[in-house]
Amino acid sequence: MSTPPVLTAVAEDYLKVVWSAQEWSQQQVTTTMLARRLGVAPSTVSETVRRLADAGLLEHAPYGAVGLTAEGRRHAVAVVRRHRLIETFLVQVLGYGWDEVHDEAEVLEHAVSARFVEALAEHLGHPRRDPHGDPIPDADGTEHLPVAVTADVAAPGEGQVVRISDADPALLRYLEGVGVVLDARVRVLDRPAAAGVVGLAVLGPDGPGREVDLGPAAAAAIWLAAPGEGSPPEPLP
Incomplete structure (x- = not known):
């Protein structure tokens, strides 16, 4: 999987939340849901979604569901992979509790390089899931979601x-x-x-x-x- 160009942390957060909201659910993603999950005002979400749609990363019809374009999905999966590998490293190597790693990974996922991520995956033995059971996508974007x-x-x-x-x-x-x-x-x-x-x-x-x-x-x-x-x-x- 080619390395997606660098986005802002805000853009990455939006793409990750849209992708994650539908990983374990078939529910539609709305701007109201995004505002709740991201902890920002609905007006802010609407403006950011519009900008990301103009950039070819999101799809959003007026008053409709928010979805990822193919390019948006590549970015989202890359962020998810970084986040979950970092969580796994924090638990397995640094001794964090599984209840402590999410916020740390939220910060670090925007700061590490693609080279660091792949070195981390190699060091950890290419794990298939993070400490909470969320699948870690492969480097090519393939995910291993259990039937549950x-x-x-x-x-x-x-x-x-x-x-x-x-x-x-x-x-x-x-x-x-x-x-x-x-x-x-x-x-x-x-x-x-x-x-x-x-x-x-x-x-x-x-x-x-x-x-x-x-x-x-x-x-x-x-x-x-x-x-x-x-x-x-x-x-x-």
């Missing part, structure tokens, strides 16, 4: 945790404390819908362990795959 559903809509039964959203560091700390971490085997419990909670039992070598009741928002942050299908294949040497 969120715990709030999963049917009762056994599953494997393959991704936990990093949007709420406090939730990450809580889930780690109760054993709901990447690759953990869990059982979705059959709770009455009226209870308004999703029950998970963490499975260990000796059977079900601790049971945890989660609200809908917390359960929606946890992605489950069928047992044995959650871990991405290791890259070839």
Whole structure:
């Protein structure tokens, strides 16, 4: 994959958010959603989206969804790759907690070169996912997304945790404390819908362990795959 030309940090943030919003969801990206995720005024989003569309990086019909052009996607994937490799480095090499790395990577992703990123990937053994289970795109843009559903809509039964959203560091700390971490085997419990909670039992070598009741928002942050299908294949040497 050729190296995209350098963009401003603001432009990269917009492209990354548009791409990331649809990575695990089919929902349309709107200027209202972008304003909420980026923490800026809707008027600012509208103006920036217009400029990025004029630059051939975004597509946006008036009052319609915001999408990436082919060029915009190349930029977005490059930023995502940098961000997730940096998060992985911070956890695996520097000993950061998985709840601490997002903000650090947000800053560093705009400061490192393409050469540094590929050296980082080589040093880490070309990992396929970051500490939260988000796939790390290959250098050519290929992504390895597991087939998974969120715990709030999963049917009762056994599953494997393959991704936990990093949007709420406090939730990450809580889930780690109760054993709901990447690759953990869990059982979705059959709770009455009226209870308004999703029950998970963490499975260990000796059977079900601790049971945890989660609200809908917390359960929606946890992605489950069928047992044995959650871990991405290791890259070839």
